[in-house]
Amino acid sequence: MLSGIKRVFALLTTFVLAGPAAADEVERWGVNMTKGVTTVSSDIYDLHMLIFWICVGIGVLVFGVMFYSMWAHRKSRGAKAANFHESTALEFAWTIVPTIILVLMAIPATATLYDIYDTEEAELDIMITGYQWKWKYDYIGEDVKFFSNLSTPRAQYELDGSDVEGRMANPHYLLEVDEPVVIPVNKKVRFLITANDVIHAWWVPELAVKKDAIPGFVNEAWTKVSEPGIYRGQCAELCGKDHGFMPVVVKAVSEADYAAWIEERRMAAVKLRELTEKTFGFDELFAQGESVYNTACAACHQANGQGVPGAFPAIAGSKVATGPLDSHLSMVVDGSATNPAMQAFGGQLSEVDLAAVITFQRNAFGNNMGDTVQPIDILNFKKKQ
Amino acid sequence: MAHGPQPGFKRWLYTTNHKDIGTMYLWFSFAMFFLGGIMALVIRAELFQPGLQIVEPEFFNQMTTMHGLIMVFGAVMPAFVGLANWMVPMMIGAPDMALPRMNNWSFWILPFAFAMLVSTLFMEGGAPNFGWTFYAPLSTEYAPPSVTFFIFAVHIMGASSIMGAINIVATILNMRAPGMTLMKMPLFVWTWLITAYLLIAVMPVLAGVVTMMLMDIHFGTSFFSAAGGGDPVLFQHVFWFFGHPEVYIMILPAFGIVSAIIPTFARKPLFGYSSMVYATSSIAFLSFIVWAHHMFTVGMPIAGELFFMYATMLIAVPTGVKVFNWVTTMFRGSMTFETPMLFSIAFVILFTIGGFSGLMLAIAPADFQYHDTYFVVAHFHYVLVPGAIFSITAGVYYWLPKWTGNMYNETMGKVHFWLSFIGLNVTFFPMHFVGLAGMPRRIPDYALQFADFNLIASCGAFLFGASQLVFLFNILRTINGGKKATAEVWEDADGLEWTVPSPAPYHTFATPPVVK
Structure with missing residues (x-):
């Protein structure tokens, strides 16, 4: 709070002392829509500016007349009231003229809308699924899919977070993820957008793509980025507790880099499958489990395992985490049968991560089961079903 | 006690007097305005700087939800009903409302509805946290258990609004003084007549949508669940079919108030009375065919997008007509700037700015960038705070001398105006910028x-x-004393309410006046 109050004074000083310099300052904060990096985003920017200047024009006219009257036609200056109160010609004029302006405005808007809706002939399809509170990217036709989670450290944003300096020094605070979605430049990429639980919206301002992710339905959008770069956005539909904590990061790269990246992802998938056969030590699993827990579980069950009373159950001392292994496996792999907020993680995490996180939950927060779950146990559990 | 109120608390509990009921509505609304305002301040305190400092995201969502619900259903709507109760009978020369007992009932169920809604804050799992638009399935499968109380509260509020609306329609259509033809009615009466029809048309739709939610939550239906063959987007269509007329319910009576005040202080008759009536009716009609502009990003077919874009742009025409008429009323008048006039002028300017951003939002391709950002928050606060709240405030200052028989303190009124005007713009204007720069709404950090x-x-x-x-203090002072007001109160004020003494006697127009 104190640092905030200091900033109020700093801002006031900037405005008072530095008049013209303040203009640059304001520019730096960002006061307008981005032009973006696609033809659609720049068309939208142009529409936005056109309608803005039309509004400014009308505003100057209307407020001009109004302020003139307020100055000239005031009783204290001895103004005597006129008595006119009707004019069909005037009413007619100010109905027709705005209508014509609106029709002229509708023409470019319609053209841009047709462009946005033209999702045909895409060169690459990416399925995007919104989850509470992360995004899943599935490259259709490639063996590549992954989840993209917020990667800002919890200590920077939690209510009792300790790392305030880290937050204020982090240029991408709340806008950074562990795995960005990678797309090639100069290719038409089609996004197929849906959701697993509640409605989300996938939005990247610089691509001018915003589309609702709706459970049970698939929406389409497209983009064609000309500039390699990293473009950041956020979920734009209220989707529960951590709606503000599920950013979107798009990394646009050259075609060669994209091919190399796809190959690398494929190899990683193969390696991960090999690891499923391996037997891990307890400490190794526990350590990895903690990091998986913080990414996948802590949003609801909290970093201290205490949950949120009435909303999300605690892991510490819970019947599931300190009960028979099979029901714990079933809860994590298949999700809860009664509470839709508890997702099925079987398809979201690798066998290694599942084994690690379950081992962690059974032995952390004062839970003391002493057992170790191996990736192969997960595989066997899944096979039994 | 044939001609006066009962003593003590019974007066308020049993009253069928339109003035008493109007007073209760206004105080109730004022209390809700402060409660909703405190919630807004919790939100703004949390957003004071980056990082979470004061509340958890879970509670933050409860605050945004409750702030919206309380301001819409608890502050703005009851305030307009309160003003209608006080002023409509006096403006049309009627002795009271047409259905006085129902009038009592429509008020007295409201405190119970809101007590129930607010009590959810203390329940396990917390209050509703899905936004005032309560989109399914966040508000059904994923909702806290308190959602059932929320549904019940909405039903009661809806019943109250429908009864209030029926009462107003019955009063206006049946109880006008001889000679008070429809086209002689003050615009506040006209706008309320149209608003009442909107309420009767859409409150049952709201009741329908929350009932569908109730069925989904407790009785195994799947209206809004794709897994059961339903459609989450159906929720949004039904909700906004209620929701868009609802936003005009919150602004049409405001047009009426401002159309009464500006001519008084410009000392010149309202310009284009009949075009004002037609414009209000057109806005009401259009309000039924634009609902999906709230849903441009849900993935509608392009034909739907285009229809709703064109229809929405069309609303600018009748709204423009109203603004032009107000400005022309001021033109070549003889203006003074007492507090009600200041609030009314601020209404015209700031509501027009909100209208401009509304026009920008109507452009569907641009809306893809604006949708669900702070630009939208700036837009609807510019139409609701200077729109609904400022007009109600203007109306209270304008009619307070008639209600209490005392003049309010003008200096304090002006201080209230300037602080509100500055505070409002400092709060909401920067939201345009952060919205355009890419900040989504409803985020705690x-x-x-x-x-x-x-x-x-x-x-x-x-x-x-x-x-x-300052406003509260000024009202309390005025009730307790101050300079005595004349019957006319304002130099050159026009209308039947200024023909009765100040304060208005408990029963007015027991014999109908004759309107020439």
């Missing part, structure tokens, strides 16, 4: 580039909130 404008907005919000205490 934000990226660092949004920090400076959020800090400014939070300062403005506290100024705006504090300045309403």
Whole structure:
């Protein structure tokens, strides 16, 4: 709070002392829509500016007349009231003229809308699924899919977070993820957008793509980025507790880099499958489990395992985490049968991560089961079903 | 006690007097305005700087939800009903409302509805946290258990609104004094007549949508669940079919109030009375065919997008007509700037700015960038705060001498105006900028580039909130004393309400006046 109050004074000083310099300052904060990096985003920017200047024009006219009257036609200056109160010609004029302006405005808007809706002939399809509170990217036709989670450290944003300096020094605070979605430049990429639980919206301002992710339905959008770069956005539909904590990061790269990246992802998938056969030590699993827990579980069950009373159950001392292994496996792999907020993680995490996180939950927060779950146990559990 | 109120609390509990009921509605609304305002200040305090400092995201969502519900259903709507109760019978020369017992009932169920809604804050799992638009399935499968109380509360509020609306329609159509033809009615009466029809048309739709939610939650139906063959987007269509007329329910009576005040202080008759009536009717009609502009990003077919874009742009025409008429009324008048006039002029300017951003939002391709950002928050606060709240405030200052028989303190009124005006703009204008720069709405924490404008907005919000205490103080002082008001109160004020003494006697127009 104190640092905030200091900033109020700093801002006031900037405005008072530095008049013209303040203009640059304001520019730096960002006061307008981005032009973006696609033809659609720049068309939208142009529409936005056109309608803005039309509004400014009308505003100057209307407020001009109004302020003139307020100055000239005031009783204290001895103004005597006129008595006119009707004019069909005037009413007619100010109905027709705005209508014509609106029709002229509708023409470019319609053209841009047709462009946005033209999702045909895409060169690459990416399925995007919104989850509470992360995004899943599935490259259709490639063996590549992954989840993209917020990667800002919890200590920077939690209510009792300790790392305030880290937050204020982090240029991408709340806008950074562990795995960005990678797309090639100069290719038409089609996004197929849906959701697993509640409605989300996938939005990247610089691509001018915003589309609702709706459970049970698939929406389409497209983009064609000309500039390699990293473009950041956020979920734009209220989707529960951590709606503000599920950013979107798009990394646009050259075609060669994209091919190399796809190959690398494929190899990683193969390696991960090999690891499923391996037997891990307890400490190794526990350590990895903690990091998986913080990414996948802590949003609801909290970093201290205490949950949120009435909303999300605690892991510490819970019947599931300190009960028979099979029901714990079933809860994590298949999700809860009664509470839709508890997702099925079987398809979201690798066998290694599942084994690690379950081992962690059974032995952390004062839970003391002493057992170790191996990736192969997960595989066997899944096979039994 | 044939001609006066009962003593003590019974007066208020049993009253069928339109003035008493109007007073109760207005005080109730004022209390809700402060409660909803405190919630807004919790939101602004949390957004004062980046990082979470005061509340958890879970509670933050409860605050945004409750702030919206309380301001819409608890503050703005009851305030307009209160003004209608006080003024409509006096404006049309009627002795009371047409259905006085129902009038009592429509008020007295409201405190119970809101007591129930607010009590959810203390329940396990917390209050509703899915936004005032309560989109399914966040509000059904994923909702806290308190959602059932929320549904019940909405049903009661809806019943109250429908009864209030029926009463107003019955009063206006049946109880006008001889000679008070429809086209002689003050615009406040006209706008309320149209608003009442909107209420009767859409409150049952709201009741329908919450009932569908109730069925989905407790009785195994799947209206809004795709897994059971339903459609989450259906919820939004039904909700906004209610929701868009609802936003005009919150602004049409405001048009009526301002159309009464501006001519009084410009000392010149309202320009284009009949075009004002037609414009209001057109806005009401259009309000039924534009609902999906709230849903441009849900993935509608392009034909739907185009229809709703064109229809929405069309609303600018009748709304423009109204603004032009107000400005022309002021033109070549003989203006003075007492507090009601200041609030009314601010209404015209700031509501027009909100109208401009509304026109920008109507452009569907641009809306893909604006949708669900702070630009939208700025837009609807510009139409609701200077629109609904400022007009109600203007109306209270304008009619307070008639109600109490005393003049309010003009200096304090002006202080209230300027603090509110500055506070409001400092709060909401920067929201346009952060919205365009990419800040989504309904987030408890934000990226660092949004920090400076959020800090400014939070300062403005506290100024705006504090300045309403001046209003409260001024009203209390006026009730308890002050310069005596004349029957006419304002030089050159026009209308039947100014022909009765100040304060208006408990029963007015027991014999109908004759209107020439």
